[in-house]
Amino acid sequence: MQAVAEKVIARAKELLASGEVQRVLGWEKGEFDYERTPALFEQGNIDKLVYDKFCAANLSKKLVEVSKLEGKTLALIKPCDSLSLNQLLCEHRVKRENIYVLGVGCKGMEGKDGLCMKCEFCKGKNFAISDEVIDDESCREVPQSDRFAAVRELEEKTPEERYAFWRSELSKCIRCNACRNVCPACTCIKCVFDNPDSGVAAKANVDTFEENQFHIIRAFHVAGRCTDCGECSRVCPQGIPLHLLNRKFIKDMDTLYGDYQAGEDAEARHPLINFTKADAEPSVVLNRGE
Amino acid sequence: MLKLKTANADALYSRISDSAKLYLPVKRAGQVNYDLWESGCEVTLGEMTVKSPKDLFFPQSEDLMAFRVSGKSIEIENPELPTEPFVLFGVRACDARSFDVLDRVFLSDPVDSYYEARRNCGTVVSLGCLEPLRETCFCSVFGIDLAEPEGDVQAWVLGDEMYLSAKTEKGEKLLAAVKDLCEETDGAPLAAAKDEARAKMAKNPLADLDLTGFDGEHMMEKFNAPEWKDLYQACLGCGTCTFVCPTCQCYDIRDFDTGHGIQRYRCWDSCMYSDFTMMAAGTNRKTQMERFRQRFMHKLVYFPANNEGMYSCVGCGRCVSKCPMHLHIAKVIRTLGGKKQ
Ligand code: SF4
Ligand code: SF4
Ligand code: SF4
Ligand code: SF4
Numbered sequence: 276m277q278a279v280a281e282k283v284i285a286r287a288k289e290l291l292a293s294g295e296v297q298r299v300l301g302w303e304k305g306e307f308d309y310e311r312t313p314a315l316f317e318q319g320n321i322d323k324l325v326y327d328k329f330c331a332a333n334l335s336k337k338l339v340e341v342s343k344l345e346g347k348t349l350a351l352i353k354p355c356d357s358l359s360l361n362q363l364l365c366e367h368r369v370k371r372e373n374i375y376v377l378g379v380g381c382k383g384m385e386g387k388d389g390l391c392m393k394c395e396f397c398k399g400k401n402f403a404i405s406d407e408v409i410d411d412e413s414c415r416e417v418p419q420s421d422r423f424a425a426v427r428e429l430e431e432k433t434p435e436e437r438y439a440f441w442r443s444e445l446s447k448c449i450r451c452n453a454c455r456n457v458c459p460a461c462t463c464i465k466c467v468f469d470n471p472d473s474g475v476a477a478k479a480n481v482d483t484f485e486e487n488q489f490h491i492i493r494a495f496h497v498a499g500r501c502t503d504c505g506e507c508s509r510v511c512p513q514g515i516p517l518h519l520l521n522r523k524f525i526k527d528m529d530t531l532y533g534d535y536q537a538g539e540d541a542e543a544r545h546p547l548i549n550f551t552k553a554d555a556e557p558s559v560v561l562n563r564g565e
Numbered sequence: 566m567l568k569l570k571t572a573n574a575d576a577l578y579s580r581i582s583d584s585a586k587l588y589l590p591v592k593r594a595g596q597v598n599y600d601l602w603e604s605g606c607e608v609t610l611g612e613m614t615v616k617s618p619k620d621l622f623f624p625q626s627e628d629l630m631a632f633r634v635s636g637k638s639i640e641i642e643n644p645e646l647p648t649e650p651f652v653l654f655g656v657r658a659c660d661a662r663s664f665d666v667l668d669r670v671f672l673s674d675p676v677d678s679y680y681e682a683r684r685n686c687g688t689v690v691s692l693g694c695l696e697p698l699r700e701t702c703f704c705s706v707f708g709i710d711l712a713e714p715e716g717d718v719q720a721w722v723l724g725d726e727m728y729l730s731a732k733t734e735k736g737e738k739l740l741a742a743v744k745d746l747c748e749e750t751d752g753a754p755l756a757a758a759k760d761e762a763r764a765k766m767a768k769n770p771l772a773d774l775d776l777t778g779f780d781g782e783h784m785m786e787k788f789n790a791p792e793w794k795d796l797y798q799a800c801l802g803c804g805t806c807t808f809v810c811p812t813c814q815c816y817d818i819r820d821f822d823t824g825h826g827i828q829r830y831r832c833w834d835s836c837m838y839s840d841f842t843m844m845a846a847g848t849n850r851k852t853q854m855e856r857f858r859q860r861f862m863h864k865l866v867y868f869p870a871n872n873e874g875m876y877s878c879v880g881c882g883r884c885v886s887k888c889p890m891h892l893h894i895a896k897v898i899r900t901l902g903g904k905k906q
Contacts, residue, residue, distance in 0.1 A: 305891040305896060306770070306771070306885070306891070306893075306895050306896055306899065307700070307701075307770065307891075310891035311891070312798075312799050312890050312891045312892060313798070313799040313890065314795070314798055314799060315798060320795075332799075332889075332890065337799075387886075443593065443594045444594050446593075446594075447593065447594055447596055447598065447615075449615075449616060449625070449805075449808045449809070450625075450808070451803050451804045451805040451808045451809075451835075452803050452804060453801060453803035453804075453805045453889050455803075456801040456802060456803040457801055457803070457889055469839075469840065471840065471843075474821065474822060475821075476817070476819055476832055478804070478817070478832055478833065478834065478835065478838070479625070479626045479819070479830070479832035479833075480625040480626050480832070481626045481830075481832075509889070510803075510805075510889035512615055512805050512808075512809060512887040513596050513615055514594075514595050514596050515594075
């Protein structure tokens with residue numbers, strides 16, 4: 276990782292110095308040794324750019340805003356981030372011509388408490404999109420894991436047990452919206468939950484029904500577009516395993532419409548907005564709900 | 566002063582619960598938050614709660630009044646103010662100080678009757694820290710003594726014993742009811758432990774933060790500091806920092822249309838949100854940079870300027886550990902404050 280990281284920093288500096296890009300979107304150090312914050316760098320502060328095992332934050336969403344700036348931005352993109360970015364490109368949320376994508380090799384990212392959940396279930400080390408890649412053999416190993424194991428465990432529970440599980444988790448929610456705001460699939464300019472005319476206040480923690488609805492509706496809104504980047508669970512201050520909701524949707528879609536990875540192909544139509552003759556009949560879907 | 570074996574703490578909690586609702590740090594689904602004590606619940610005094618205890622005095626959502634419409638008349642209903650006594654147990658020195666901050670806001674004229682009622686019903690048992698609870702703790706920067714918390718009763722856990730000392734009339738009343746479970750002590754072993762705690766605190770990573778220049782006199786200098794532009798960059802505007810903070814006190818008043826009337830309620834608001842203080846004229850803060858700056862200017866400059874130097878950050882470190890982007894108040898103080906030698 277050290278060798279890759281050094282090359283990444285050197286290349287970023289080179290592209291900036293040559294004028295090929297006007298700025299760099301990367302990470303900088305924080306107060307504690309495990310803290311890394313997404314930041315923009317120009318000639319004056321490029322020495323603060325870091326790339327190491329703590330750069331877990333997915334930078335792709337920031338490109339929605341940054342790609343609107345004058346000139347080109349160099350974006351450091353990890354393999355999983357490349358899926359998010361590709362999905363955003365597919366939705367025309369990021370201006371492709373304004374970004375230079377430097378794919379950066381990754382051996383799994385850590386936070387304060389060790390390896391990130393998303394890295395434990397790494398989906399692969401290929402770059403769905405890149406202009407250039409810096410990695411090596413050691414950055415291409417993918418850990419053996421089954422990301423649907425926890426979903427199956429939930430499926431095997433009785434509805435009552437499952438409800439109890441989700442209530443115990445969701446009742447911790449403080450409605451801070453960090454999960455939504457960090458999510459690269461949540462890029463609506465005005466979120467439906469922020470509509471003052473909706474009659475409900477997203478920030479009010481009133482009843483359990485609203486609490487459940489927020490998460491269920493959000494999971495539906497990102498279904499088919501969620502790349503399973505795991506940012507929602509990573510940032511939740513209450514440690515709610517939100518990724519399990521998304522993975523349940525992904526698993527169901529895989530089962531009913533064939534394996535699909537959001538973001539893998541920027542031209543693809545995801546199963547929920549597509550039709551193929553092999554699709555499951557609506558009755559099959561309906562019966563599953565019973 | 567009283568003491569009892571921590572192994573018997575359940576008997577203590579149970580006794581307190583006989584006459585009042587008892588709220589204390591409880592672990593549920595892996596996270597510690599203030600919750601109602603029930604026999605068998607997982608009381609976890611040794612960890613920082615995710616949310617602060619302010620909910621008990623200033624709930625995240627609270628009904629203020631209701632309007633009922635029938636025919637041409639409108640009836641106004643005021644909710645009954647709470648009268649039921651409760652005990653808040655295990656409040657750390659930082660959080661105990663946060664109640665002073667909240668009191669300044671809600672108990673100054675015009676007094677917030679909802680807050681006042683809850684405040685009157687509550688008895689606070691604070692828990693001295695005999696070592697900094699986490700590496701993100703920096704209460705000492707605000708002159709808070711981690712080992713000597715404010716409260717109606719002070720408690721400490723040293724080894725396998727819990728010490729309890731009443732500080733107010735309310736506290737004496739509480740201890741009188743549990744006296745037979747405890748034994749009298751002069752609390753001698755505590756003195757050395759407290760000193761040790763203070764020494765450890767002085768070495769905590771954020772204890773060297775320097776507040777020089779965070780005062781009314783330097784208000785415009787801080788407000789116009791060019792560093793805000795970089796500091797806020799990654800802010801998601803999520804409001805996590807405000808919702809976990811013990812001193813964030815802003816709320817929004819909203820009307821809910823029930824179909825046959827209006828339920829007026831208030832809920833916590835966050836200066837990090839784009840609709841914060843939105844009015845018809847639309848003159849609220851337009852950029853995330855301004856919103857971000859507001860949160861820290863309020864804590865470190867406006868509040869002390871209006872409250873004889875009292876800061877409205879208590880150094881609990883919650884926003885430090887919970888900001889998804891690590892953009893917390895410690896970083897702001899480090900960047901814009903003085904440089905301690
Ligand atoms: S980040 Fe966690 S606590 Fe915040 S709204 Fe999402 S689920 Fe709730
Ligand atoms: S900030 Fe101070 S008082 Fe609060 S928990 Fe940490 S050490 Fe204890
Ligand atoms: S400072 Fe951090 S916790 Fe606060 S709104 Fe910004 S991103 Fe969220
Ligand atoms: S600003 Fe942060 S450290 Fe200060 S009291 Fe609030 S949550 Fe605690």
